[in-house]
Structures are given as C-alpha cells and as structure tokens.
Amino acid sequence: MKFRLMMTAVVITALYPALVTPIGASAATSPKYVAVIDAGSSGTRLTLFADK
C-alpha cells in the first residue's frame, strides 16, 4: 500500500453542495467562495476556498 499526502478539508461538502446532495446537503447552486471552519478536536481552523 502506498501513501500520497494531501492536505484538505471537507471542502467540496461546502463548495459543491449539489455534488453531495444524496448524503446531506441540499443547495442547488455553487458559490464562488466558501470559508470552511474545520472544527477538529485539537483545534478550529478556517480556510478560504475559491472555485477556480
């Protein structure tokens, strides 16, 4: 088993809600920006994403 590494958050959950409609979200359109607050047990961080 090989690893690659990637730093990400639950990005598409917020940026592409339509993509994940079957498992939670419901919005029909995607915004250009979204700020994701990733509230983990060891800290809360904010990342701003843009749809490019």
Add this chain to the structure above:
Amino acid sequence: MPQAIAEAKKRTPGLSSFASSPAKAGPEAITPLLTQLSQYLIEQGITKPEVPVAMLATAGMRNVKAADPSAAQSILAGTAATIAVSGYPTAANRILPGVQEATLAWLDANALGNTLTKKQGSVGIIEIGGASAQVAFRSAKADGPPRTSIQQVRVAGMSIPVVAVSYLGLGGNDARSNMQTTNDAGAFCFPNNSSGQAPSIYMPTSVRPVDSSTARYSWKRCATAYNQTVSTVGGKRSTTAPVAPVALRTLPGFNSATFIGLGSIPFTYSDLGIENEPNEQTSLRQSTTRMCTGTNA
C-alpha cells in the same frame, strides 16, 4: 475545482473544549477566525455576502454530543449565532457523523484528483484526526457482506460503492492518550533525555506527562505499544466501525487502491521531512529514531 486561497494564521481551541462553557464557543473559537477572514476579504475587495461560511465539526464534538447532548446543542447554537451576526451567509453549522466524514474525505480526494468516475485508479483515504481516524476506499463490489459499511455515493449520474469507516479513539491525540495509559505513560515513545531536561523537540501531552528523566525512546517498543492501542480500540465494533482495522485489507477494493494520507499524517511527514520518500515506513522509523535518540534529544 476548489482551491485554498487563504488560511487563518491563528487556530482557535477545539469546540469540544467548550463543553462546560458553551457560551464561549462562538466568541472564542469562531469570532477570531472570522475577524481574520474579514481583514483578508477587505484587502481583496471581496464582500461578505459572497463568502458563505461552512462550520463542520468532527469527532471532538461527536464525543461531546454522546456525553452531553445539551452541551453540544448549546455549542452549535453559539457558533450559529456568531456566524449569523458576522454578516456571512451560513452554508453549514453541524457535526459530521463519522461515516460521512470518511465518505466526504474520499469524495474530496477523488474529485480533486479527477479520479471520481474512474473504476480503476481511484484513491483511498486514511485520515488521522485528533479524536478519530477515517478510512475509505472504493469497493470492488456494489454490495459488500454485512457489517462492511458500504456507502453508495451518488454523483455524476453514478452510484459508487465506497467502504467508509470511522474509528473513534484512533485519532492522534486520543490514541496517544490510550497508549500512554496502558504503557508506562508511553515512555518508549518519547525522546531519550539522560540529561534530565525536558524534551526539546516534542512536548508530551499535558494530560499525561512523561517524566523527562525516564523517557527512553525505542522505535520497536513504541510501535508495539501503538499497535496494541490500534488493536484494542479498533477492536471495538460500532455502527461507524463495523470492521476492525486489520480486516480492512480483506475487503474487495482495498488492495487495488492507492491511499492518500490526510489530517495529521501529512503534517507529521512534513515535520520529519519524509513526505517525498519512496518507502514511508522505513523513512518514518529512521527519521523518528534519529530525532528521538541521544542524551538530550
């Protein structure tokens, strides 16, 4: 494709730390982040209504919810109110269930890697958080045997079977705490310090501190201690973890996946300078041993 364009420089405490003081969660965990965001947006000429805010909490808050549902509800009410009065639209304000966290991480990784619709070459994810660990990969079978937690991800007109599990207690912080509880405070996992000085590189958890004079690093014994924790904690069956970690490799699709390490894995590899090494297990052992041995590591 979404790209990260800015990140708040200062993290704030985890929401679960406000279980006994929920009213502080919004002002102390969310407001400082939104203040940093606002300053950045002003510089960039972007208005607040253009930037929905999605607050997604994970295992720390799942633990709070399990132990004290009203505290979890109060924390979420506080974060929702803080986002609402900030002038940003709210895209989400919720606790992600463990299996959904695993599934969405898989979705993110494959969407970003453009492997979402490929039957061959899709990636699996192993995500180590603070309180939980997630594993997800595309199943080679549409329906697995019972208790394998196969999620049907419906996207782009397809239904993709994904094995998705979440192990509560196998996040980095909680696994370390468990390991220390059952292994002499985990002395074999901390730097040798014959000088008696506090470790200069890695400070142990304040919850269960290691006496620096007794820390005696051994890769073999440390690995054994952590394997014991993975076996013990991962051996507990639940709805989010219906299969043990050691049994994942027996499921169809596991061996054909290339796994991506998420969460604390890339941070650890980056800190050790081994993120581009071809043999991660050997590199991890060598780098950690080099860092933790010696009279004043």
